[in-house]
Amino acid sequence: MRAWLTLLLILSFFSGPALADDGTRAAARAVITKQVEALGRDDAPTAYAQAAPAIQEMFPNADLFIGMVRNQYRPVYRHRSFVFGEGRDTGEAGVVQSVAIQDEYGVDWTAEYSLARDADGTWRITGCRLIKAPGTSA
Template sequence: MMQRYPLTLRNFLLSFILGLAVGHAAAQEAHGSVAQAVTQVVRSQLNAFAEDDAETAFKLSTASTRQLIGTPDGLLSVIKHKFTPIYRHRKAMFSEPEIINRSALQIVHLTDADNLVWIAIYQVEQEADGIWRVDGCQLFETRSMSI
């Protein structure tokens, strides 16, 4: 009878450890899919701006941003005049997004036509429908040049 107890305890511990490992793997996979969704919405909006596709860029924005800006053409106009490196960039390099609950920060290093490097920090929100959308962006000029 004494042998059954250690065997049962060993089985319990083994099951517990396997459960933790599976749970950790599932959490990493879930984080990975969320990170992909965040990066993809920013990449899609950058592509929409590059193609002058105001409608798509507008749809990729949060409801609060759409309400603030008003129209797809209004958004494109703001980007053209105040965020030129976002509107016309040669290269975009994405960092791993930082995700906290239903919000994320996505950092993108943009190289403009003059080879100047800019840092764009996107705020991305998961809305009630479960879709990740761009809520805003801060743009910072660096003293770096791309080669």
């Protein structure tokens, strides 16, 4: 019985999401960095260019896109710190990159960026989920 439980533990460990390899992680981080730096300069066209086609369809121009980021992703738009965490391979030609953010008011957040590779091999941001740190108020 003990050997069976050990085997199950080993299999469950290896069946979880894999860490992204160094090249994939570096490419994902480069795209996110390019977008975040563009947001910091209010460079809407460059920030918009990092978004996947599906995001660009929802926001058909750079001004609408940056307006949405200002309103719905304020911790990404303006922050005190932005530190990359773990990158995970989704197994679907994509990656999820975790980022620890402290917003302009000192509130801690985690951003989970999802990215996918276009047909031409270019990585683009397909989404971002913000999670406020436990114990912080609105």
